[in-house]
Amino acid sequence: MKVLITGAQGFVAKNLIVHLRERQDVEVLQFSREDSISTLKEMLLQADFVFHLAGVNRPQNPEEFKTGNTDLTRAVCDGIVASGRKIPVLYTSSGQAELDNVYGLSKLGAEQALNELAGERDIPVHIFRLPNVFGKWARPNYNSAVATFCNNIARRQPILINNPDAAITLVYIDDVIAHFIAVMDGKLSGDPFVAVEPAYEITVGALAAQLTAFRDSRETLITEAVGTGLVRALYSTYLSYVPPELFTYEVRKYGDPRGVFVEMLKTPDAGQFSYFTAHPGITRGGHYHHSKTEKFLVIKGKACFRFRHIVSSEFYELFTTGEKPEIVETVPGWTHDITNVGDDEMIVMLWANEIFDREHPDTYALPVGTEA
Template structure:
């Protein structure tokens, strides 16, 4: 199994890399912190004998001169550590940018960083990445997708100032390419891209937000729609959960609309659970999953992969609500009542035993593993 080391582990792309490794059942990578990078001997000690070093640390936004200087400095620090390494890694994979060498301070700094790493004599995989998007990106920093999602989540509206064409790639696909794993599950190292205008992106995300405010699942025609919707959902959870469901009552009784899907299907199933029984303790990378308790009472608990804090919801069949599982969050449901718990589950895709997109992960952690960096 490959021994990986990584810089920038606490950033957006670094978190997606570590989450993918968790899904693959791989050990945590060796974390090279920014403090380590200031000491060549500390870097050398950490990456000595590694199969692959992923250089993800960088500076994306800020004063142009500082952004340029920061990207060159980080690469130079890693290069010094590589030269000090008794057993250099087999390869360095640099999360570079398609803007490298485009004449801007950022682009030229990225090109200089690649040259510095290439000059160490260690094999360099210079990966030119387009715009990345995905769950838990930082608004006004990582991507316009994160910015638009945060604005919509807070009740605002995206503003399109320059309606240019963009090429978007989901961060998990980029992570698969960086780690060097073949296509499988919900990732694709070929990094299938979405070409879209900024205005078109704003309209698409606004449509997702409009439907979701009504607890509805919007039309999701392809894998990028699913991933863009999951990205939006990462910005509304947990503040907008659980979601109320439309209820209708007449002389015959009550009707609750549990799932309304625009132009789609998926799979619905129900379970009965005895008192104290727990279901779940896993996470998904792309699958959308909804829980609705119809009878009894339960606790739904969730934890973002790589974090320690647990979010808990007490739910009951007397007042049915929907709780949608955000992607890349471990989750479970436990019967907390004295009788049988009846729960309705809905997913946006039919279950495929060969590609279940379900990865074991406990919600409660006894303690954080030493060396694990919390997601930024």
């Protein structure tokens, strides 16, 4: 299957091209503004599907709206007619096609040309009136607040907010591409309009605050809830604007004669992650918790975990090594410790179900050897 993508150097097209190249059944033909209309017509003779993504939204001359949107779309339609085949077309329009401005009218004209093609030639046409699309590779300081904010906040450069309460509607690039490919594969269609879901609503001020929180998390170690929804998409987008020289950042290391302790990541409601080391013969712990729980994973060395119930004095002992991934959980009401019983340094990953609170640590010293 040969797929033609117009506007091949644009933000949306770049993402689409990468996704299509991951498939063995698709060959991508690329048309960009450097190519001629005759080249476009030649490509249309080969194409089995057209992603018409080319467009003009910030020209130096307003006349370019018509030539870059309406006229180019008519050229696509003419090329499809000349091919003598019913080549499906997916077009990226804009919500501004409903507005009375030069850009909106040029997009509306493109939609009308495609609808005429569909009506007169019975050719499948799918129109996406996209709101603000965000994601990796959008150009900052152009027409995307998300791209500009991500770029500047990551680099600690100023951002300009005229009205923090202004609401914007966003769709994420990966969701857009998923819808595009579903249309191409015949799994999704419109009559002729197709909407991308989910669409997210956020204010400009809230957007800036969220992106700033991503940056500041490197210092606080407290991560946002980046696993689902808009926050997940914004976090992935934000990271794509971090320059290579900022791919790494240091965290604090606490050391004493026993070894070191390093906190890696904290969450507002699901605890924190850290690791510690212990030299041969060193014992760590010797305390209990009322509510706090922990998970330990020895990733290097040999460990002996000891537990004693703080009321009944019941005792339990177990051994684990880095050779066998095995989680050891601490249980409220049992004092516990861990000893390096090997000949080399021991390294242990640790998750606690809550962020350590120095004012209320829920950690009470009691040697495991002490009976109730």
